[in-house]
Amino acid sequence: GIQVEQSPPDLILQEGANSTLRCNFSDSVNNLQWFHQNPWGQLINLFYIPSGTKQNGRLSATTVATERYSLLYISSSQTTDSGVYFCAVPENTGFQKLVFGTGTRLLVSP
């Protein structure tokens, strides 16, 4: 099945810093989602981005499907950005289950 790897696994930032999270996937995909799992465990949709670039406030995402990667940019980070960031892609076979990446754990300190 498709493999989804994220880097870095852990990231510690000072409030106000910028960061880039990466998601690599091993096969062609029709779409990709980015999620934020906050410290309370809730999974929050950030982007649904099969290709191209999208922006939402301080966050933006770019997916280059032909090169099998996606990037999530966080600018001017805030303590509320802390948590785990997952990317997820559907498998191309079977019931096309959503395959989640390994996650990036982000801690933003004041």
Added chain:
Amino acid sequence: NAGVTQTPKFRVLKTGQSMTLLCAQDMNHEYMYWYRQDPGMGLRLIHYSVGEGTTAKGEVPDGYNVSRLKKQNFLLGLESAAPSQTSVYFCASSLFGMGNEQFFGPGTRLTVL
């Protein structure tokens, strides 16, 4: 518009007890899913439904049953809980197929003693 809601939020069971987790969505989505999230294992699909009255097995269906009697509701049942079912359970929904954008509920933290 509440999105996807789950009840209860927390539950503690003894081994052998049964319970039902309820998921509801108000987005008129066709597909609904139950996942479990365990440390080091990520999210794994338990069962899913492609529409009212349908259910199908996912990756880890053993020990669970589901029902989708109404389009907006998806129930997950544990007939005889085991400690291995201690986990956080998430419900999700999407307009159409799994490849569509999935929206998740807040989760249910279940502990089986």
